Amino acid sequence: MIRVAVIDDEPLARSGVIARLAAHADIELVGEYADGASALQGLRAKTPDLAFVDVQMPGMTGLEVLAALPAHQRPMAILLTAYDNFAVRAFELHAIDYLLKPIDDDRFAEALDRAREARSFRRRESALVGGPATGPKSARPAYLSRFVVRVGRRVAFVDIAEVEWIEADGDYATLHAGASAYLLRESLSRLSRQLDPAHFIRVHRSTIVRIDRVAELQPLSNRDALLRLRDGTPLRASRTYIGPLLERLKGLGDAVRY
Structure with missing residues (x-):
C-alpha cells in the first residue's frame, strides 16, 4: 500500500483528489490538511510515502512545507497548482510531478503511476544499501538522476x-x-x-x-x-x-x- 496525504486549503480541491484516490486499491489515505502548519505537523507524525501538495496556500505555502522537512523525511510529492511557474523549484525539492488545476483525470493517473515507479525504485535502492534507513544517509550522497x-x-x-x-x-x-x-x-x-x-x-x-x-x-x-x-x-x-x-x-x- 502507498500511504498518501492530501494538502490543500480548498475543501473542493481536497475532496476531488481524495475521490480520485479512492479508485485505486493500493492507496491508503493517512491524512488531509487545509493549511501548511498542520500539514507539516501531520507529515512529521504520519510519515506518508506520497503527498499531494497545493503550492499556493495562505501562510505557509506547500513548497515551504516540503522545504521545512529534511530530505530523508520528505515524502514523494505531487504538486497541485494553477500555474506552471513553480515547476523547477518543485523538482529541486524532489517532487516527482505536478498537476495543473483543474486536474485532468488522465494526468492524475499518470502522476500516480510515476509515484508507484518512484516508490519501487526507492525500495530497491534501500535494499541495496542494507535495508530501510533509520536516519539521514550521510554516507551516500544523493546525486542528480x-x-x-x-x-x-x-x-x-x-x-x-x-x-x-x-x-x-x-x-x-x-x-x-x-x-x-x-x-x-x-x-x-x-x-x-x-x-x-x-x-x-x-x-x-x-x-x-x-x-x-x-x-x-x-x-x-x-x-x-x-x-x-x-x-x-x-x-x-x-x-x-x-x-x-x-x-x-x-x-x-x-x-x-x-
Whole structure:
C-alpha cells in the first residue's frame, strides 16, 4: 500500500483528489490538511510515502512545507497548482510531478503511476544499501538522476545518462544531449557538486564532461589539452583539471588516446 496525504486549503480541491484516490486499491489515505502548519505537523507524525501538495496556500505555502522537512523525511510529492511557474523549484525539492488545476483525470493517473515507479525504485535502492534507513544517509550522497528544464511553456525531463557535456552560460548552464541543448537555471559550480563524480568531471572552469563520452585527449603547448568527444565535439581542458582527468581516464583503456 502507498500511504498518501492530501494538502490543500480548498475543501473542493481536497475532496476531488481524495475521490480520485479512492479508485485505486493500493492507496491508503493517512491524512488531509487545509493549511501548511498542520500539514507539516501531520507529515512529521504520519510519515506518508506520497503527498499531494497545493503550492499556493495562505501562510505557509506547500513548497515551504516540503522545504521545512529534511530530505530523508520528505515524502514523494505531487504538486497541485494553477500555474506552471513553480515547476523547477518543485523538482529541486524532489517532487516527482505536478498537476495543473483543474486536474485532468488522465494526468492524475499518470502522476500516480510515476509515484508507484518512484516508490519501487526507492525500495530497491534501500535494499541495496542494507535495508530501510533509520536516519539521514550521510554516507551516500544523493546525486542528480535527471534534469528538469523549461522548453517554452513546457517542463521537460532530461535523463542524466543522455547528457554528454555541460557548459557555463553566465549564471546558467547549457546541457548538451545528442543534437539537443537545454538551458538550465543553475550555476556550473553548484552543478558540479550535484553530479555523480563516477560519471562526470569538470575539465574547465566553464565545462563539465561525462567521462565515458571522451574519445581522445591531445596535449597542447601551454599544458592545456584538447578533448574530443565520441560525437566529434572538441572541448578544451584546462591544465588545472588535467591531473584528476587523466586519473579518471585510465579506466577507459584504449578508448582514449594520449
